[in-house]
Amino acid sequence: MDAGDLLRSVRMAGSPAGWRAVRSAWRRQRIDARDLPGRGPERARVPGVALDAEPMPGGGTVRFTRSVLQVRVAVGGAVFCGWDGAGPEPSYALVDGCPEPDPRALLEPDKDGWRVVSERVTVLISRYGAVEMRTPGGLLLRRELPPRWWDPAVRQDGAVARWVQRSETPADARVYGLGGRASGPRLPAGGYRLWNTDPGGSFQPGDDPLYITMPVRLVVSDAGCHLVFHDNTWDGRVTLRDGEVGAGSGHDRSGGSELRMDGGPLRYWVVTGTPARVLAGWTALTGRPALPPRWALGPQHSRWGFGSQEEVRKVAAGYRDRGLPLSVLHLDIDHFDAHRVFTVDHGRFPDLPGLAAELAEQGVRLVSIVDPAVHAEPGVAAYDSGTAAGAFVKDARGEEVRGVVWPGEAAFPDFTNPAARAWWGGLYAERVAQGFAGVWHDMNEPVSFAAFGDPTLPLSARHALEGRGGDHREAHNVYALMMARAGYEGLRGLRPEQRPFLFSRSGWVGMQRYGGSWSGDVATGWPGLRASLALVLGLGLCGVPYSGPDVGGFTGTPSPELYLRWYQLGGYLPFFRTHSAIDAGRREPWQFGPEVLEHARTALAERMRLMPYLETLANIAHRTGAPYVRPLWWNAPGDRALRDCSDAFLLGDALLVAPVLEPGSRSRAVRLPRGLWYDTVTGQPHRGPAQVLLDAPLGRIPVLARAGAVLPVAGADGGTELEVWAPRLGRTGGGMVCVGDPEGWVRPRMERFATRWADGEVVVERDGKGAGKPVGYPVRVRGTAV
Secondary structure, eight states, X not given: OOHXXXXXXXXXTTSHHHHHHHHHHHXXXXXXXXXXXXXXXXXXXXXXXXXXXXXETTEEEEEESSOEEEEEEBTTSOEEEEETTOOSOSOSSOSSSSOOBOTTOOEEEETTEEEEEOSSOEEEEETTSOEEEEOTTOOEEEEEOOOEEEEESSOOTTOOOEEEEEEEEOTTOEEEEEESOSSOSBOOSEEEEOSOOOOSSOBOTTOOOOSBEEEEEEEEETTEEEEEEEXXXXXXXXXXXXXXXXXXXXXXXXEEEEEEESSSOOEEEEEEESHHHHHHHHHHHHOOOOOOOXXXXXXXXXXXXXXXXXXHHHHHHHHHHTTOOOOEEEEOGGGSBTTBTTOOOTTTOTXXXXXXXXXXXXXXXXXXXXXXXXXXXXXXXXHHHHHHHTOBOBOTTSOBOEEEETTEEEEOBOTTSHHHHHHHHHHHHHHHHTTOSEEEEOSTTTOOOOSSSOSSSOTTOEEOGGGTOEEHHHXXXXXXXXXXXXXXXHHHHHSTTSOOOEEESSBOTTGGGTOEEOOOSBOSSHHHHHHHHHHHHXXXXXXXXXXXXXXXXXXXXXXXXXXXXXHHHHTTSSSOEEOOOTTSOOOXXXXXXXXXXXXXXXXXXXHHHTHHHHHHHHHHHHHHOOOSEEOTTTTOTTXXXXXXXXXXXXXXXXXXXXXXXXXXXXXXXXXXXEEEXXXXXXXXXXXXXXXXXXXXXXXXXXXXXXXXXXXXXXXXXXXXXXXXXXOOTTOOEEEEXXXXXXXXXXXXXXXXXXXXXXXXXXXXXXXXXXXTSOOOSOEEEESOOO
């Protein structure tokens, strides 16, 4: 027990709940001491020298003295590498299994070993096990050095080999991703743990790890972009090292990383190309993002601490009476009976279906929190049915594993068991019957309160792992992912005509298939505001485009200025929700004075005006994996200055948003990518690449539109109109509009438009398959000839 654990233990010991957490921690420690295999003596191993190679479709295998490497290029260009017989499957990440090999890619001898040449990447394998990824032009993207293993000297049940893989990248490379990280989006040098973790309180930049960790890194350098994913669910640690351009006597010093894993296979995928091509290839492997219903793109409000159904009505009325749009209200654990999942406190919420129907008539949906822990007491319906289904996690002796969460002593479903997923998905019928339109998964890292140690299940706890069997060391990081699958499939079965709405605090690679995420308990403060943007950008680059923070922060009471600046940022993020803790200040816009209320009204009006654009971005993400919120270098990865920008972002291709992240700021510097950009308020044009100083009065944040952009917005009559920003003279532009089913499965229609100058005027025309047809929308041209 370290000093932090001791302090936590002492602090918790003064209450019944605290004593339960102490007992839970001791119980977990005792079970692991009994059932978790010790490491014992280990033998270090490296691949050794290459002996021979065997070509296969898409690549081949190279046999070394003490290991075997498989290299395969898939159709679409993704490269798979697996050591020690590790193949692409089984995998929780891959959506449709391993894609077919590219028959044009062949393993052939090279001067220093072997190579596999494909259309998008060349793979070089040295005689000692180093693997290089190079562009077709020969530029180095990354070099994986020969790995090293530590094998158990004596094999025993549950004993595994741990390993380390070091890599080198170009000196100018910048790294993004690794899931939801509070520092970023460009990840600074240092260590990052790969273990989904509830930080046990609010977090801010520098706190690590958090709820969503992924062994996914997007690397951007002058040579090009690539994504590397180590398909391994075990605990691990990535250490990043920055390169240095012109180091020492003028020579570059390469950057790089070290990945250490406590077990599991050494296998990885590499996807190369432009950022858009990388995300398209990545989500082709791991699943296209789920498409949220249209109402989930609107403004949402939540609070841990809605005391009754009447209070919920009053909050909804507060929005309505002030003319503020509201799409969704969320109910936290306080609406449950004694915090038990899939129940209702009928004393405080006597008619939830009636409340849901009443709010739906006003255009407001209800969303329910769902935690995985089930109160372990006979007579509790969910516990009894889960016990009968054999759905709960057990220890090595076959006894039910218990933890402590909000309802007290709890059992945990094994979501890696298909039968348990089917049982759990059926429980959502109760939520549907209560009138909830969607669900919000929380506490699913999973969390078991502990006064010391890791607040999760015993590492020795047994999981089905789709019939393969294993323990919590392997299952922990995919627990939330499989809970999301269970919930998504359950909702889809219960309401087949509607797209499920589901978002989750924790998850892993592929979670975008089932929904989105949110920040978790971000600290109220200016650092927390900055962390909010880092999380959204980082998750988007890992393939999870729908996310957002607790606007205003989860804890404390924000100052009026901080609340407003957070609200203004949230208005341009995919998931726009206010939320706060039970002992924190309220988050309704009118709680912060009349000036903030009016500025919040402006932010809400702009959010609603941009709804057609947000819906279009949601459909683009669903089709291609491109995030709604993108780093400034998205279309210009060769611009080194843009790679380090962490205080602004692109919303799609049309808008550049520069939130105010510092107190007292009434102007701010903004670095512009190449091209012409218009201030959307003043219409003033600015040329990039450059850094410009823009006004940021309390009532708004700087937003710029790309010259030539076609932006679908809500018109005054409620229909869609095209806001067109004049292209540069002699240049063209364009954009697209998605017209589709707001909640169902009908494939939406994507309409493309092009802009150009003709006879001194901006002309808008249909492009692509619709060329020659009438535009079909009202058009409003903004900007001037430049």
